[in-house]
Amino acid sequence: MGELKALLWKEITLEWRQRYALSGMLLYMVSTVFVCYLSFALKNNQLTPIVWNTLFWIILLFTAVNAIAKSFSQERYGRLIYYYSLCSPQSIILSKIIYNGLLMVVLSLTGFGFYALVMGNPVGDLGLYLISILLAAVGFASVLTLVAGIASKAENNATLMAVLSFPILLPMLLMTINLSKNALDGLDWDVSMDEIRTLLALDAIVITLSYLLFPYLWRS
Amino acid sequence: MRKKWWKILCILLLLYVVIMGFVGPVPRLAIVNETVRNTYFHVALWLAMTTLLLASMLFSLKYLRDGKPQSDDIASELARSGLFYGILGCLTGSVWANFTWGDPWPNDPKLNGAAVGILMYLAYFLLRGSFDDEQRRARIASVYNIFAFAVFVPLIYILPRLTDSLHPGSGGNSTFASFDLDSQLRMVFYPAVIGWILLGLWLAELRVRLKIIQRAQQDRLLNAPR
Numbered sequence: 001m002g003e004l005k006a007l008l009w010k011e012i013t014l015e016w017r018q019r020y021a022l023s024g025m026l027l028y029m030v031s032t033v034f035v036c037y038l039s040f041a042l043k044n045n046q047l048t049p050i051v052w053n054t055l056f057w058i059i060l061l062f063t064a065v066n067a068i069a070k071s072f073s074q075e076r077y078g079r080l081i082y083y084y085s086l087c088s089p090q091s092i093i094l095s096k097i098i099y100n101g102l103l104m105v106v107l108s109l110t111g112f113g114f115y116a117l118v119m120g121n122p123v124g125d126l127g128l129y130l131i132s133i134l135l136a137a138v139g140f141a142s143v144l145t146l147v148a149g150i151a152s153k154a155e156n157n158a159t160l161m162a163v164l165s166f167p168i169l170l171p172m173l174l175m176t177i178n179l180s181k182n183a184l185d186g187l188d189w190d191v192s193m194d195e196i197r198t199l200l201a202l203d204a205i206v207i208t209l210s211y212l213l214f215p216y217l218w219r220s
Numbered sequence: 221m222r223k224k225w226w227k228i229l230c231i232l233l234l235l236y237v238v239i240m241g242f243v244g245p246v247p248r249l250a251i252v253n254e255t256v257r258n259t260y261f262h263v264a265l266w267l268a269m270t271t272l273l274l275a276s277m278l279f280s281l282k283y284l285r286d287g288k289p290q291s292d293d294i295a296s297e298l299a300r301s302g303l304f305y306g307i308l309g310c311l312t313g314s315v316w317a318n319f320t321w322g323d324p325w326p327n328d329p330k331l332n333g334a335a336v337g338i339l340m341y342l343a344y345f346l347l348r349g350s351f352d353d354e355q356r357r358a359r360i361a362s363v364y365n366i367f368a369f370a371v372f373v374p375l376i377y378i379l380p381r382l383t384d385s386l387h388p389g390s391g392g393n394s395t396f397a398s399f400d401l402d403s404q405l406r407m408v409f410y411p412a413v414i415g416w417i418l419l420g421l422w423l424a425e426l427r428v429r430l431k432i433i434q435r436a437q438q439d440r441l442l443n444a445p446r
Binding site for chain 2: 146
Protein backbone atom coordinates (compact mmCIF):
# COMPACT_ATOMS: atom_id res chain seq x y z
CA MET A 1 0.00 0.00 0.00
CA GLY A 2 2.79 2.38 0.97
CA GLU A 3 4.64 1.36 -2.19
CA LEU A 4 1.59 2.15 -4.26
CA LYS A 5 1.21 5.57 -2.67
CA ALA A 6 4.88 6.40 -3.20
CA LEU A 7 4.72 5.36 -6.86
CA LEU A 8 1.56 7.36 -7.42
CA TRP A 9 3.14 10.37 -5.81
CA LYS A 10 6.20 9.91 -8.01
CA GLU A 11 4.02 9.95 -11.14
CA ILE A 12 2.29 13.14 -10.03
CA THR A 13 5.51 14.93 -9.12
CA LEU A 14 7.10 13.85 -12.37
CA GLU A 15 4.16 15.24 -14.30
CA TRP A 16 4.24 18.46 -12.30
CA ARG A 17 7.94 18.93 -13.01
CA GLN A 18 7.40 18.51 -16.73
CA ARG A 19 4.39 20.74 -16.89
CA TYR A 20 4.84 21.30 -20.59
CA ALA A 21 3.63 17.76 -21.25
CA LEU A 22 0.42 18.33 -19.33
CA SER A 23 -0.22 21.70 -20.90
CA GLY A 24 0.68 20.17 -24.25
CA MET A 25 -2.10 17.63 -23.86
CA LEU A 26 -4.58 20.25 -22.78
CA LEU A 27 -3.61 22.39 -25.73
CA TYR A 28 -3.92 19.38 -28.04
CA MET A 29 -7.46 18.83 -26.84
CA VAL A 30 -8.44 22.48 -27.01
CA SER A 31 -7.04 22.97 -30.49
CA THR A 32 -8.74 19.79 -31.76
CA VAL A 33 -12.04 21.06 -30.42
CA PHE A 34 -11.41 24.37 -32.05
CA VAL A 35 -10.51 22.78 -35.38
CA CYS A 36 -13.76 20.85 -35.26
CA TYR A 37 -15.65 23.99 -34.38
CA LEU A 38 -14.20 25.91 -37.31
CA SER A 39 -14.47 23.02 -39.78
CA PHE A 40 -18.14 22.59 -39.07
CA ALA A 41 -18.47 26.37 -39.45
CA LEU A 42 -21.20 26.42 -36.87
CA LYS A 43 -23.72 29.12 -36.89
CA ASN A 44 -26.49 28.44 -34.44
CA ASN A 45 -26.47 24.86 -33.26
CA GLN A 46 -26.60 23.19 -36.64
CA LEU A 47 -25.04 20.09 -35.16
CA THR A 48 -27.52 17.36 -34.23
CA PRO A 49 -27.05 15.97 -30.71
CA ILE A 50 -25.88 12.62 -32.07
CA VAL A 51 -23.10 14.20 -34.10
CA TRP A 52 -22.24 16.46 -31.17
CA ASN A 53 -21.90 13.47 -28.88
CA THR A 54 -19.95 11.25 -31.26
CA LEU A 55 -17.55 14.02 -32.16
CA PHE A 56 -16.82 14.64 -28.50
CA TRP A 57 -16.01 11.00 -27.85
CA ILE A 58 -13.79 10.72 -30.89
CA ILE A 59 -11.83 13.78 -29.80
CA LEU A 60 -11.54 12.26 -26.34
CA LEU A 61 -10.39 8.93 -27.76
CA PHE A 62 -7.55 10.51 -29.71
CA THR A 63 -6.52 12.66 -26.77
CA ALA A 64 -6.47 9.60 -24.53
CA VAL A 65 -4.30 7.59 -26.93
CA ASN A 66 -1.85 10.46 -27.24
CA ALA A 67 -1.77 11.24 -23.55
CA ILE A 68 -1.23 7.71 -22.33
CA ALA A 69 1.13 6.54 -25.08
CA LYS A 70 4.02 8.18 -23.28
CA SER A 71 3.35 6.64 -19.88
CA PHE A 72 6.05 4.01 -20.32
CA SER A 73 8.26 5.55 -22.94
CA GLN A 74 8.91 8.83 -21.14
CA GLU A 75 11.07 7.16 -18.51
CA ARG A 76 14.52 6.04 -19.39
CA TYR A 77 15.45 2.40 -19.65
CA GLY A 78 17.82 2.55 -16.70
CA ARG A 79 15.17 3.98 -14.47
CA LEU A 80 12.75 1.20 -15.39
CA ILE A 81 15.36 -1.34 -14.33
CA TYR A 82 15.72 0.56 -11.08
CA TYR A 83 11.98 0.27 -10.42
CA TYR A 84 12.17 -3.37 -11.37
CA SER A 85 14.64 -4.01 -8.61
CA LEU A 86 12.67 -1.94 -6.09
CA CYS A 87 9.00 -2.75 -6.25
CA SER A 88 6.47 -5.33 -7.34
CA PRO A 89 5.02 -5.09 -10.86
CA GLN A 90 1.48 -5.12 -9.49
CA SER A 91 1.94 -1.86 -7.65
CA ILE A 92 3.58 -0.30 -10.69
CA ILE A 93 0.68 -1.11 -13.00
CA LEU A 94 -1.91 -0.09 -10.40
CA SER A 95 -0.18 3.20 -9.75
CA LYS A 96 0.05 3.87 -13.47
CA ILE A 97 -3.62 2.99 -13.99
CA ILE A 98 -4.74 5.20 -11.12
CA TYR A 99 -2.54 8.04 -12.26
CA ASN A 100 -3.68 7.76 -15.89
CA GLY A 101 -7.27 7.53 -14.70
CA LEU A 102 -6.89 10.77 -12.78
CA LEU A 103 -5.18 12.37 -15.75
CA MET A 104 -7.99 11.27 -18.06
CA VAL A 105 -10.64 12.58 -15.67
CA VAL A 106 -8.93 15.98 -15.55
CA LEU A 107 -8.39 16.04 -19.32
CA SER A 108 -11.89 14.94 -20.23
CA LEU A 109 -13.60 17.29 -17.80
CA THR A 110 -11.60 20.24 -19.08
CA GLY A 111 -12.24 19.09 -22.61
CA PHE A 112 -15.94 18.75 -21.93
CA GLY A 113 -16.09 22.23 -20.44
CA PHE A 114 -14.40 23.80 -23.44
CA TYR A 115 -16.35 21.70 -25.91
CA ALA A 116 -19.66 22.71 -24.33
CA LEU A 117 -18.51 26.33 -24.35
CA VAL A 118 -17.81 26.56 -28.07
CA MET A 119 -20.10 23.92 -29.52
CA GLY A 120 -23.15 24.55 -27.35
CA ASN A 121 -24.41 22.27 -24.63
CA PRO A 122 -27.47 20.17 -25.48
CA VAL A 123 -27.00 17.79 -22.50
CA GLY A 124 -30.28 17.00 -20.75
CA ASP A 125 -28.97 15.17 -17.70
CA LEU A 126 -25.60 16.55 -16.71
CA GLY A 127 -25.12 14.15 -13.78
CA LEU A 128 -25.45 11.06 -15.95
CA TYR A 129 -23.20 12.59 -18.61
CA LEU A 130 -20.50 13.19 -16.02
CA ILE A 131 -20.86 9.59 -14.84
CA SER A 132 -20.35 8.36 -18.38
CA ILE A 133 -17.25 10.55 -18.68
CA LEU A 134 -15.93 9.16 -15.42
CA LEU A 135 -16.53 5.52 -16.38
CA ALA A 136 -15.00 6.04 -19.80
CA ALA A 137 -11.97 7.81 -18.33
CA VAL A 138 -11.27 4.88 -16.01
CA GLY A 139 -11.83 2.33 -18.77
CA PHE A 140 -9.72 4.14 -21.38
CA ALA A 141 -6.95 4.67 -18.87
CA SER A 142 -6.77 1.02 -17.87
CA VAL A 143 -6.86 -0.36 -21.41
CA LEU A 144 -4.39 2.17 -22.72
CA THR A 145 -1.96 1.72 -19.83
CA LEU A 146 -1.50 -1.97 -20.58
CA VAL A 147 -1.37 -1.36 -24.33
CA ALA A 148 1.20 1.38 -23.79
CA GLY A 149 3.25 -1.13 -21.84
CA ILE A 150 3.00 -3.57 -24.74
CA ALA A 151 3.73 -0.97 -27.40
CA SER A 152 6.70 0.49 -25.54
CA LYS A 153 8.49 -2.85 -25.92
CA ALA A 154 8.33 -2.65 -29.70
CA GLU A 155 9.64 -0.20 -32.21
CA ASN A 156 7.33 2.13 -34.15
CA ASN A 157 5.49 2.80 -30.97
CA ALA A 158 2.91 5.35 -32.18
CA THR A 159 1.33 3.28 -34.94
CA LEU A 160 1.28 0.16 -32.84
CA MET A 161 -0.38 1.99 -29.98
CA ALA A 162 -3.30 3.08 -32.16
CA VAL A 163 -3.64 -0.22 -34.00
CA LEU A 164 -3.57 -2.29 -30.83
CA SER A 165 -5.82 -0.13 -28.71
CA PHE A 166 -8.62 0.94 -31.05
CA PRO A 167 -10.28 -2.43 -31.52
CA ILE A 168 -9.96 -3.16 -27.80
CA LEU A 169 -11.40 0.21 -26.86
CA LEU A 170 -14.31 -0.09 -29.24
CA PRO A 171 -16.79 -2.02 -27.07
CA MET A 172 -16.18 0.48 -24.31
CA LEU A 173 -16.54 3.42 -26.66
CA LEU A 174 -19.82 2.11 -28.09
CA MET A 175 -21.28 1.55 -24.63
CA THR A 176 -20.21 5.02 -23.53
CA ILE A 177 -21.70 6.63 -26.61
CA ASN A 178 -24.97 4.82 -25.90
CA LEU A 179 -24.92 5.86 -22.27
CA SER A 180 -24.08 9.47 -22.98
CA LYS A 181 -26.73 9.56 -25.69
CA ASN A 182 -29.26 8.59 -23.03
CA ALA A 183 -27.88 11.33 -20.79
CA LEU A 184 -28.11 13.76 -23.68
CA ASP A 185 -31.79 13.02 -24.15
CA GLY A 186 -32.36 13.26 -20.42
CA LEU A 187 -33.84 9.78 -20.21
CA ASP A 188 -34.69 8.14 -16.92
CA TRP A 189 -31.73 6.52 -15.12
CA ASP A 190 -33.41 3.11 -15.17
CA VAL A 191 -33.01 3.02 -18.95
CA SER A 192 -29.27 3.41 -18.71
CA MET A 193 -28.67 0.92 -15.89
CA ASP A 194 -27.79 -1.82 -18.44
CA GLU A 195 -25.09 0.30 -20.01
CA ILE A 196 -23.66 1.41 -16.66
CA ARG A 197 -23.49 -2.19 -15.49
CA THR A 198 -21.82 -3.35 -18.71
CA LEU A 199 -19.29 -0.53 -18.54
CA LEU A 200 -18.48 -1.32 -14.91
CA ALA A 201 -18.06 -4.99 -15.82
CA LEU A 202 -15.78 -4.12 -18.76
CA ASP A 203 -13.70 -1.84 -16.55
CA ALA A 204 -13.42 -4.59 -13.95
CA ILE A 205 -12.36 -7.19 -16.54
CA VAL A 206 -9.75 -4.90 -18.03
CA ILE A 207 -8.27 -3.83 -14.70
CA THR A 208 -8.10 -7.39 -13.40
CA LEU A 209 -6.42 -8.59 -16.58
CA SER A 210 -3.89 -5.76 -16.51
CA TYR A 211 -3.13 -6.61 -12.90
CA LEU A 212 -2.62 -10.28 -13.73
CA LEU A 213 -0.80 -9.91 -17.04
CA PHE A 214 1.51 -7.01 -16.36
CA PRO A 215 4.08 -9.01 -14.34
CA TYR A 216 4.80 -11.10 -17.47
CA LEU A 217 5.22 -7.98 -19.55
CA TRP A 218 7.44 -6.36 -16.98
CA ARG A 219 9.83 -9.26 -16.82
CA SER A 220 10.86 -9.03 -20.46
CA MET B 221 0.50 -35.90 -32.25
CA ARG B 222 0.81 -37.85 -35.48
CA LYS B 223 -2.48 -39.70 -35.32
CA LYS B 224 -4.44 -40.12 -38.50
CA TRP B 225 -7.94 -40.97 -37.33
CA TRP B 226 -9.09 -37.41 -36.68
CA LYS B 227 -8.02 -36.27 -40.11
CA ILE B 228 -10.03 -39.07 -41.68
CA LEU B 229 -12.95 -38.17 -39.42
CA CYS B 230 -12.61 -34.53 -40.48
CA ILE B 231 -12.73 -35.40 -44.18
CA LEU B 232 -15.72 -37.72 -43.72
CA LEU B 233 -17.63 -35.18 -41.64
CA LEU B 234 -17.01 -32.36 -44.08
CA LEU B 235 -17.95 -34.54 -47.05
CA TYR B 236 -21.20 -35.39 -45.26
CA VAL B 237 -21.78 -31.72 -44.48
CA VAL B 238 -21.11 -30.54 -48.02
CA ILE B 239 -23.34 -33.19 -49.59
CA MET B 240 -26.15 -32.73 -47.08
CA GLY B 241 -25.66 -28.99 -47.20
CA PHE B 242 -26.24 -28.74 -50.92
CA VAL B 243 -28.71 -31.54 -51.66
CA GLY B 244 -30.10 -32.66 -48.29
CA PRO B 245 -33.62 -31.82 -47.12
CA VAL B 246 -34.05 -28.57 -45.20
CA PRO B 247 -37.09 -27.00 -43.53
CA ARG B 248 -39.09 -24.59 -45.71
CA LEU B 249 -39.08 -21.15 -44.13
CA ALA B 250 -40.31 -17.75 -45.16
CA ILE B 251 -37.68 -15.13 -46.17
CA VAL B 252 -34.77 -17.46 -45.44
CA ASN B 253 -35.92 -20.10 -47.95
CA GLU B 254 -33.07 -22.21 -49.29
CA THR B 255 -30.39 -20.00 -47.77
CA VAL B 256 -30.98 -21.81 -44.50
CA ARG B 257 -28.38 -24.24 -45.85
CA ASN B 258 -25.83 -21.60 -45.03
CA THR B 259 -26.32 -22.49 -41.34
CA TYR B 260 -23.95 -25.41 -41.88
CA PHE B 261 -21.28 -23.09 -43.18
CA HIS B 262 -21.71 -19.61 -41.73
CA VAL B 263 -22.91 -20.42 -38.20
CA ALA B 264 -20.69 -23.47 -37.90
CA LEU B 265 -17.66 -21.47 -39.06
CA TRP B 266 -18.28 -18.82 -36.40
CA LEU B 267 -18.55 -21.42 -33.67
CA ALA B 268 -15.40 -23.11 -34.92
CA MET B 269 -13.61 -19.74 -35.00
CA THR B 270 -14.54 -19.00 -31.40
CA THR B 271 -13.34 -22.44 -30.35
CA LEU B 272 -10.02 -21.99 -32.17
CA LEU B 273 -9.48 -18.55 -30.65
CA LEU B 274 -10.33 -19.89 -27.21
CA ALA B 275 -7.79 -22.65 -27.70
CA SER B 276 -5.26 -20.07 -28.87
CA MET B 277 -5.83 -18.05 -25.70
CA LEU B 278 -5.37 -21.15 -23.57
CA PHE B 279 -2.06 -21.91 -25.27
CA SER B 280 -0.93 -18.32 -24.70
CA LEU B 281 -1.77 -18.81 -21.04
CA LYS B 282 0.20 -22.04 -21.10
CA TYR B 283 3.15 -20.23 -22.65
CA LEU B 284 3.18 -17.64 -19.88
CA ARG B 285 3.24 -20.45 -17.35
CA ASP B 286 5.81 -22.81 -18.85
CA GLY B 287 7.75 -20.62 -21.29
CA LYS B 288 8.14 -23.30 -23.97
CA PRO B 289 8.41 -21.73 -27.43
CA GLN B 290 6.24 -24.47 -28.85
CA SER B 291 3.19 -23.35 -26.85
CA ASP B 292 3.49 -19.93 -28.41
CA ASP B 293 3.83 -21.44 -31.89
CA ILE B 294 0.63 -23.38 -31.34
CA ALA B 295 -1.16 -20.30 -29.95
CA SER B 296 -0.18 -18.13 -32.90
CA GLU B 297 -1.09 -20.73 -35.51
CA LEU B 298 -4.45 -21.41 -33.87
CA ALA B 299 -5.11 -17.68 -33.91
CA ARG B 300 -4.14 -17.63 -37.57
CA SER B 301 -6.59 -20.34 -38.53
CA GLY B 302 -9.21 -18.63 -36.33
CA LEU B 303 -8.64 -15.42 -38.22
CA PHE B 304 -8.95 -17.29 -41.52
CA TYR B 305 -12.29 -18.71 -40.36
CA GLY B 306 -13.37 -15.25 -39.29
CA ILE B 307 -12.80 -13.93 -42.79
CA LEU B 308 -14.59 -16.94 -44.30
CA GLY B 309 -17.44 -16.40 -41.82
CA CYS B 310 -17.74 -12.80 -42.93
CA LEU B 311 -17.84 -13.82 -46.60
CA THR B 312 -20.45 -16.54 -46.12
CA GLY B 313 -22.45 -14.18 -43.92
CA SER B 314 -22.24 -11.57 -46.65
CA VAL B 315 -23.72 -13.95 -49.19
CA TRP B 316 -26.49 -14.83 -46.79
CA ALA B 317 -27.25 -11.24 -45.86
CA ASN B 318 -27.38 -10.29 -49.52
CA PHE B 319 -30.30 -12.66 -50.09
CA THR B 320 -32.23 -12.30 -46.85
CA TRP B 321 -31.63 -8.73 -45.72
CA GLY B 322 -30.97 -7.34 -49.17
CA ASP B 323 -27.56 -5.91 -48.43
CA PRO B 324 -24.15 -7.60 -48.31
CA TRP B 325 -23.08 -5.51 -45.31
CA PRO B 326 -26.10 -4.29 -43.33
CA ASN B 327 -25.37 -2.05 -40.38
CA ASP B 328 -25.68 -4.65 -37.68
CA PRO B 329 -23.88 -4.72 -34.32
CA LYS B 330 -22.84 -8.33 -34.70
CA LEU B 331 -21.28 -7.73 -38.08
CA ASN B 332 -19.42 -4.72 -36.88
CA GLY B 333 -18.31 -6.60 -33.81
CA ALA B 334 -16.97 -9.35 -36.02
CA ALA B 335 -15.10 -6.84 -38.16
CA VAL B 336 -13.55 -5.31 -35.07
CA GLY B 337 -12.61 -8.77 -33.85
CA ILE B 338 -10.80 -9.39 -37.12
CA LEU B 339 -8.98 -6.07 -36.70
CA MET B 340 -7.95 -7.18 -33.21
CA TYR B 341 -6.34 -10.34 -34.48
CA LEU B 342 -4.72 -8.54 -37.42
CA ALA B 343 -3.21 -6.22 -34.83
CA TYR B 344 -2.00 -9.30 -32.96
CA PHE B 345 -0.07 -10.44 -36.02
CA LEU B 346 1.25 -6.94 -36.59
CA LEU B 347 2.51 -6.95 -33.01
CA ARG B 348 4.20 -10.31 -33.57
CA GLY B 349 5.85 -8.98 -36.68
CA SER B 350 7.39 -6.02 -34.90
CA PHE B 351 9.77 -8.03 -32.72
CA ASP B 352 13.00 -9.68 -33.76
CA ASP B 353 13.77 -11.40 -30.51
CA GLU B 354 11.79 -14.60 -30.35
CA GLN B 355 11.27 -14.84 -26.60
CA ARG B 356 10.21 -11.26 -26.25
CA ARG B 357 7.80 -11.61 -29.15
CA ALA B 358 6.26 -14.74 -27.69
CA ARG B 359 5.80 -13.24 -24.26
CA ILE B 360 4.34 -9.91 -25.33
CA ALA B 361 2.13 -11.41 -28.02
CA SER B 362 0.78 -13.88 -25.46
CA VAL B 363 -0.16 -11.04 -23.13
CA TYR B 364 -1.94 -9.23 -25.95
CA ASN B 365 -3.68 -12.41 -27.11
CA ILE B 366 -5.20 -13.04 -23.68
CA PHE B 367 -6.23 -9.41 -23.34
CA ALA B 368 -7.77 -9.34 -26.82
CA PHE B 369 -9.76 -12.51 -26.30
CA ALA B 370 -11.19 -11.19 -23.04
CA VAL B 371 -12.53 -8.16 -24.89
CA PHE B 372 -13.49 -10.12 -28.00
CA VAL B 373 -16.04 -12.29 -26.18
CA PRO B 374 -18.18 -9.45 -24.80
CA LEU B 375 -17.83 -7.66 -28.12
CA ILE B 376 -19.30 -10.45 -30.15
CA TYR B 377 -21.62 -12.29 -27.77
CA ILE B 378 -22.81 -9.82 -25.13
CA LEU B 379 -22.99 -6.36 -26.67
CA PRO B 380 -25.16 -7.36 -29.69
CA ARG B 381 -27.72 -8.81 -27.29
CA LEU B 382 -28.15 -5.43 -25.62
CA THR B 383 -28.89 -3.63 -28.86
CA ASP B 384 -31.10 -4.58 -31.77
CA SER B 385 -29.52 -6.97 -34.17
CA LEU B 386 -30.82 -8.56 -37.32
CA HIS B 387 -29.30 -11.83 -36.26
CA PRO B 388 -31.47 -14.51 -34.69
CA GLY B 389 -31.51 -14.58 -30.91
CA SER B 390 -31.19 -10.86 -30.31
CA GLY B 391 -33.35 -7.79 -30.42
CA GLY B 392 -36.59 -9.80 -30.22
CA ASN B 393 -35.77 -12.06 -33.18
CA SER B 394 -36.44 -15.72 -32.64
CA THR B 395 -33.54 -18.13 -32.45
CA PHE B 396 -32.89 -20.86 -34.94
CA ALA B 397 -33.97 -23.49 -32.44
CA SER B 398 -37.58 -22.44 -32.99
CA PHE B 399 -37.34 -22.92 -36.77
CA ASP B 400 -35.83 -26.30 -36.47
CA LEU B 401 -38.77 -28.26 -35.17
CA ASP B 402 -37.89 -31.70 -36.45
CA SER B 403 -34.14 -31.44 -35.77
CA GLN B 404 -33.36 -31.74 -39.48
CA LEU B 405 -30.82 -28.96 -39.28
CA ARG B 406 -29.28 -30.25 -36.11
CA MET B 407 -28.42 -33.59 -37.72
CA VAL B 408 -26.02 -31.81 -40.03
CA PHE B 409 -25.19 -28.76 -37.93
CA TYR B 410 -23.39 -30.51 -35.07
CA PRO B 411 -21.21 -32.64 -37.36
CA ALA B 412 -20.48 -29.47 -39.32
CA VAL B 413 -19.19 -27.68 -36.22
CA ILE B 414 -16.96 -30.60 -35.30
CA GLY B 415 -15.75 -30.96 -38.88
CA TRP B 416 -14.81 -27.32 -39.21
CA ILE B 417 -13.03 -27.32 -35.85
CA LEU B 418 -11.02 -30.37 -36.90
CA LEU B 419 -10.12 -28.74 -40.21
CA GLY B 420 -8.93 -25.63 -38.36
CA LEU B 421 -6.81 -27.75 -36.04
CA TRP B 422 -5.37 -29.53 -39.05
CA LEU B 423 -4.42 -26.25 -40.70
CA ALA B 424 -2.80 -25.06 -37.49
CA GLU B 425 -1.00 -28.37 -36.98
CA LEU B 426 0.57 -28.24 -40.44
CA ARG B 427 1.92 -24.76 -39.82
CA VAL B 428 3.21 -25.67 -36.37
CA ARG B 429 5.09 -28.57 -37.88
CA LEU B 430 6.51 -26.27 -40.52
CA LYS B 431 7.74 -23.97 -37.76
CA ILE B 432 9.35 -26.84 -35.88
CA ILE B 433 11.23 -27.83 -39.04
CA GLN B 434 12.33 -24.25 -39.63
CA ARG B 435 13.59 -23.97 -36.08
CA ALA B 436 15.55 -27.21 -36.40
CA GLN B 437 17.06 -26.00 -39.66
CA GLN B 438 18.08 -22.73 -38.09
CA ASP B 439 19.69 -24.54 -35.20
CA ARG B 440 21.63 -26.76 -37.57
CA LEU B 441 22.80 -23.74 -39.50
CA LEU B 442 23.96 -22.03 -36.33
CA ASN B 443 25.73 -25.07 -34.98
CA ALA B 444 27.30 -26.10 -38.27
CA PRO B 445 31.08 -26.55 -38.04
CA ARG B 446 32.95 -23.98 -40.07
